[in-house]
Amino acid sequence: MTKEELQKIAREVRKDIVKMIYDAGSGHPAGSLGMADLVTALYFAILNHDPKNPNWDERDRLFLSNGHICPVVYSAMQRAGYFPSSELKKLRKLGSSLQGHPERTKLAGIESTSGPLGEGLAQAAGYALSARMDEKHFRVYVVCSDGEHDEGNHWEAVMFANKYKLSNLTLFVDRNQIQSDGPTEEIMPLNPLKEKYQAFGWNALEIDGHDFEEIINAVNNARSKYQKPTVIICNVIAGKGVSFMEDNYKWHAKKISKEELDLALKELK
Amino acid sequence: MIVKEEKLTTKIFSKDLEEKPTRDGFGGGIVEAAEKNKDIVALTADLKDSTRLTEFANKFPERFFDVGVAEQALVTIASGIANYGKIPFVTSFAVFSPGRNWEQIRTSICLNNVPVKIVGTHAGLNVGADGATHQSLEDISLMRVLPNMVVISPCDSEEARKATIEAAKTKEPTYIRFTRAKFPVITTQKTPFKIGRAETLWHSKSPQVAIIATGPMVYEALKAAKELDKKGIETLVVNCHTIKPLDIRLILNAAKITGALVTVEEHQIIGGLGSAVSETLSKNFPFPIEFVGVKDTFGESGTKDQLFKKHGLTKEGIIEATKNVIARKSS
Ligand SMILES: Cc1ncc(C[n+]2csc(CCOP(=O)(O)OP(=O)(O)O)c2C)c(N)n1
Ligand SMILES: [Mg+2]
Numbered sequence: 001m002t003k004e005e006l007q008k009i010a011r012e013v014r015k016d017i018v019k020m021i022y023d024a025g026s027g028h029p030a031g032s033l034g035m036a037d038l039v040t041a042l043y044f045a046i047l048n049h050d051p052k053n054p055n056w057d058e059r060d061r062l063f064l065s066n067g068h069i070c071p072v073v074y075s076a077m078q079r080a081g082y083f084p085s086s087e088l089k090k091l092r093k094l095g096s097s098l099q100g101h102p103e104r105t106k107l108a109g110i111e112s113t114s115g116p117l118g119e120g121l122a123q124a125a126g127y128a129l130s131a132r133m134d135e136k137h138f139r140v141y142v143v144c145s146d147g148e149h150d151e152g153n154h155w156e157a158v159m160f161a162n163k164y165k166l167s168n169l170t171l172f173v174d175r176n177q178i179q180s181d182g183p184t185e186e187i188m189p190l191n192p193l194k195e196k197y198q199a200f201g202w203n204a205l206e207i208d209g210h211d212f213e214e215i216i217n218a219v220n221n222a223r224s225k226y227q228k229p230t231v232i233i234c235n236v237i238a239g240k241g242v243s244f245m246e247d248n249y250k251w252h253a254k255k256i257s258k259e260e261l262d263l264a265l266k267e268l269k
Numbered sequence: 270m271i272v273k274e275e276k277l278t279t280k281i282f283s284k285d286l287e288e289k290p291t292r293d294g295f296g297g298g299i300v301e302a303a304e305k306n307k308d309i310v311a312l313t314a315d316l317k318d319s320t321r322l323t324e325f326a327n328k329f330p331e332r333f334f335d336v337g338v339a340e341q342a343l344v345t346i347a348s349g350i351a352n353y354g355k356i357p358f359v360t361s362f363a364v365f366s367p368g369r370n371w372e373q374i375r376t377s378i379c380l381n382n383v384p385v386k387i388v389g390t391h392a393g394l395n396v397g398a399d400g401a402t403h404q405s406l407e408d409i410s411l412m413r414v415l416p417n418m419v420v421i422s423p424c425d426s427e428e429a430r431k432a433t434i435e436a437a438k439t440k441e442p443t444y445i446r447f448t449r450a451k452f453p454v455i456t457t458q459k460t461p462f463k464i465g466r467a468e469t470l471w472h473s474k475s476p477q478v479a480i481i482a483t484g485p486m487v488y489e490a491l492k493a494a495k496e497l498d499k500k501g502i503e504t505l506v507v508n509c510h511t512i513k514p515l516d517i518r519l520i521l522n523a524a525k526i527t528g529a530l531v532t533v534e535e536h537q538i539i540g541g542l543g544s545a546v547s548e549t550l551s552k553n554f555p556f557p558i559e560f561v562g563v564k565d566t567f568g569e570s571g572t573k574d575q576l577f578k579k580h581g582l583t584k585e586g587i588i589e590a591t592k593n594v595i596a597r598k599s600s
Binding site for chain 2 (some may be wrong): 024025026027067092093094095096099100101103113114115116117118147148150151152179180181187188
């Protein structure tokens with residue numbers, strides 16, 4: 001798929017996100033919008049998967065650790081063909097397969113339930129370890145947020161993945177610089193993040209998470225590494241695409257009004 | 270009949286009854302407590318506004334600390350602060366604290382016996398759209414099982430305010446659970462509140478059943494009592510805001526008068542109020558009890574009202590349980 005085609009899909013994904021959160025009456029716009037390019041790249045250019053056969057044994061696995069940004073994943077999954085578009089309107093509603101935070105037992109294609117932060121990398125590491133034991137060739141991808149780096153559980157897994165040299169594991173960090181109470185560097189400073197991962201033994205890359213070429217190159221670099229897990233720190237703009245949400249932690253979790261929806265959709269045209 | 274001495278709001282069954290999230294009562298209560306006691310400090314795990322610490326943080330910036338999204342650090346840092354001699358309140362969503370950090374609470378707070386005050390907001394199904402991962406239905410069980418821990422589940426925002434102020438005065442490790450959603454404010458400033466003492470809010474002349482409720486379900490229980498009264502079924506309604514230590518005397522007395530009990534909670538029956546009451550009762554008399562609460566399942570996305578209906582956490586659910594327990598009593 002060309003860069004232009006991917007950009008076009010990502011724009012539609014962003015529209016889905018604001019519409020879905022508007023319909024639901026609650027949700028997490030900033031994180032979801034910021035990751036639209038990366039998640040589009042995953043579903044349309046990176047993952048080896050079959051939307052019509054979500055349990056295909058050889059598929060690449062994607063673990064979404066920061067489950068609150070699930071609207072971006074639901075939209076990309078829908079556009080890739082996992083389920084009909086009518087489902088998107090049911091986000092966060094009673095009986096829906098699109099739970100407010102994604103659940104493994106409710107939607108085929110969701111590898112693990114998430115929402116409680118800091119648990120995703122460890123689960124993916126356990127999965128990647130098992131896959132290697134059985135000489136499986138698929139790759140295990142994880143998306144986690146910068147805020148999740150406040151959790152000890154995450155760093156415990158960082159050390160584990162290094163110890164067992166999990167080169168089949170690739171971690172994308174949603175480095176949007178915000179969390180619930182404010183900018184990450186004010187709430188709990190993380191910098192220098194790349195150097196931290198290097199000190200922990202990882203192959204660490206840092207990219208513009210809105211640039212499809214950089215994303216694909218980084219993934220190829222990760223695939224070619226032996227003996228090391230790879231982290232790809234994706235510098236992204238929280239709320240990307242909707243000017244009044246961009247770089248603003250107040251849009252971490254917030255409902256979208258009708259006026260805001262119209263404005264957002266106009267900007268995303 | 271509503272018990273006069275309880276000084277509940279006169280608007281109790283009217284349409285314009287005020288509604289507030291009980292976490293609002295915490296936000297006000299901790300500011301009041303901190304104005305009187307400079308040893309009170311507050312820590313949050315990246316949820317200042319959601320747990321209603323914004324006013325405290327603005328008024329007492331030198332006594333407010335954000336540890337980031339790190340609930341295990343939250344309670345262990347607080348343990349050190351309490352060990353030193355201050356009174357830390359620590360806030361997060363109940364699923365994460367006291368959910369994620371249970372062993373740290375067990376050892377560093379309860380076994381050490383230091384006065385950390387654990388504030389769990391977004392407890393219960395009323396969380397709504399966020400779904401099962403965020404709906405804490407196990408926190409009462411988790412905290413109740415710990416030696417030295419006091420467990421409080423206020424019925425409305427006014428009681429939440431009082432519970433916060435009273436908890437700030439004690440030396441015990443304390444857990445208080447609060448709601449995200451709005452619920453009717455039924456108590457007033459004059460309504461009595463003492464940790465460990467349950468209050469009888471409704472007393473018919475010759476009650477056949479005692480309904481023991483906690484948290485926001487107390488109001489549903491009162492509505493059920495009123496409707497049952499019209500049908501000639503007489504009840505007692507007890508606001509059991511402190512689940513540990515349980516007001517054993519009052520509950521045994523209510524059981525003796527009525528011979529049948531219904532417990533009501535927005536929590537798993539297993540390990541919750543239902544368990545606490547039946548453990549107490551089975552030691553003393555064999556009485557029929559019915560349990561209204563979540564029956565060993567997780568929640569899901571939906572509105573508060575949809576979820577309450579699905580799990581029978583309604584006036585209708587309480588009425589049904591009351592009729593069932595009466596039937597069992599006479600059989
Ligand atoms: C263990 C845990 N603690 C607290 C929360 C509540 N919470 C949800 S998102 C969030 C902020 C996390 O930062 P980040 O993921 O970087 O936020 P974003 O960039 O999406 O705004 C918090 C504290 C949670 N979901 N899990
Ligand atoms: Mg972030």
